[in-house]
Amino acid sequence: MTFRQLGLSIYPDHSIPQEDEAYLELGCQYGFSRLFMSMLEVGDIAKTKAKYQHIIQVAKDLGYQTMIDISPRIFNQLGISYQELGFFAELGVDGIRLDQGFDGSTEALISYNPYNLIIELNMSNNVAYLDNILSYQANEPYVFGCHNFYPQVGTGLTVPFFLACSERFKKHGIHTAAFVASQNGDQGPWNVNDGLPTLEKDRYLPIEAQAKWLFATGLIDDVIIGNAYASEAELQSLAAVNRYQLAFTPELMPDIAPVEKEILFGMQHFRRGDSNALVARSTQSRVIYKATPNAPHDSEKKFQIGDIVIGNDQFGIYKNEVQIVLEPHQDSRKNKVGRIKPEELDLLEMLQPWTKFKFQTR
Structure with a gap:
């Protein structure tokens, strides 16, 4: 059985560590167990590594499964390749999200990394991307899918497109995730933050209504709050959502x-x-x-x-x-x-x- 999780997002390149820690502790109290992070820039590699290791360890101690979103530019700055993921294993993350696709064979090979890191794919494309990767005999238990979020108003996915993209993953039994928007959060990865939902229709809805719809599709396993920091009232209302049947x-x-x-x-x-x-x-x-x-x-x-x-x-x-x-x-x-x-x-x-x-x- 695939258990459905609730998740938070934090942005260590823009946040104060003590506030991130307090947010993770509060989320833990309400049953949140997944964490999304993104590494946007690397100045001093040693300092960046130490900063991320610290907050990831806090999350791990609280029981969070942590995924980190990495762009090709960061790999270049670190001087590493997608074939060598030791840096991320040392950070302590459970998986990395590949926002940019390769040729299918590359992703399949990465899924057999010696650190047992989950490889999370971008779900927000209605193409045969996943099918191609699986045709190269990927290590399926370590392949997840996660939709994008959309900070700019008007740019979120439409419902038909979202459903079509999600069905491509769910028909293979891949673990999936999507984002909802906090009406309180004002922090994201970029300097534009009109909320961070996957679906445009969700941008200004109460957070529990967003999650109910996503879970009710039967296509999404994990619901993650895209922007930080959600209010305690939002965390409480999201925690009360029935993840397994419409309520x-x-x-x-x-x-x-x-x-x-x-x-x-x-x-x-x-x-x-x-x-x-x-x-x-x-x-x-x-x-x-x-x-x-x-x-x-x-x-x-x-x-x-x-x-x-x-x-x-x-x-x-x-x-x-x-x-x-x-x-x-x-x-x-x-x-x-x-x-x-x-x-x-x-x-x-x-x-x-x-x-x-x-x-x-x-």
């Missing part, structure tokens, strides 16, 4: 009945396999609560996309069935009990036949 955090109606709260939050929901265009139906509650009364309330107005409704006493055998509205309609036999938050509405497209989902209070 909505609804806005509830004031008059929701106790039995309706029990149905929403106390059950494992799934969309019926015989799906329709009007609503996503979760029907087990009508069986379990068939004898429980549910008086009408909030049932006269037209329901809108994202409304959550439960059948009331007037709905016969469908009493206490849960439905999420996908098309506007009106039906007084249903009580509106809540609504999917606006920032989570794009999760509705993930509700396929048999999709398992839950409702959570935060």
Whole structure:
């Protein structure tokens, strides 16, 4: 089983070590276990090495898996080649990210490095790059994929392109990652920082909504906050995200009945396999609560996309069935009990036949 991780990013070329350490310690408290770093410049090699070794050791002691993003220019400055990765093994990292591709054969050979360093590939290209590398019999357990992030507003990936790129990796069972943007962080690798998400649609969304969508695709294993430093509230909300099934955090109606709260939050929901265009139906509650009364309330107005409704006493055998509205309609036999938050509405497209989902209070 591939376990899904939450990750942080730090930028030692621009940051204060004590602030990085405090950030890593805080992230550890909330279950973050992956770290992304980039080495942007090398002045004095010995000083650069010592600086990175220190923060990487702090991360290692806290249980982080650390990846470092390296450009060809840095290799030139260090006077080393991609075939000799001893410098990075001495830093203490778990892997290196190759932002620039080679000929396939080179990447495959690098994956057999004697230090057992993971080789992470750039996922944000919809070409047969990975297939080419694997055709050279790469060491697959040591090949990961990670999308880019995009500091400039308007330059993040579109959803169709992102899905196409990600599917190329996931069909081979490659471990994958993508970035979300903190609304608090103002630090990245460059002097432009409009947030650092992979997807353009995520740039200004609450961080938990970004992560929920990425995990719900089934194509992304690790979600990493691209910019530093996320607030503690953001770390806490991201830590609360269910990484393994879709979970909505609804806005509830004031008059929701106790039995309706029990149905929403106390059950494992799934969309019926015989799906329709009007609503996503979760029907087990009508069986379990068939004898429980549910008086009408909030049932006269037209329901809108994202409304959550439960059948009331007037709905016969469908009493206490849960439905999420996908098309506007009106039906007084249903009580509106809540609504999917606006920032989570794009999760509705993930509700396929048999999709398992839950409702959570935060």
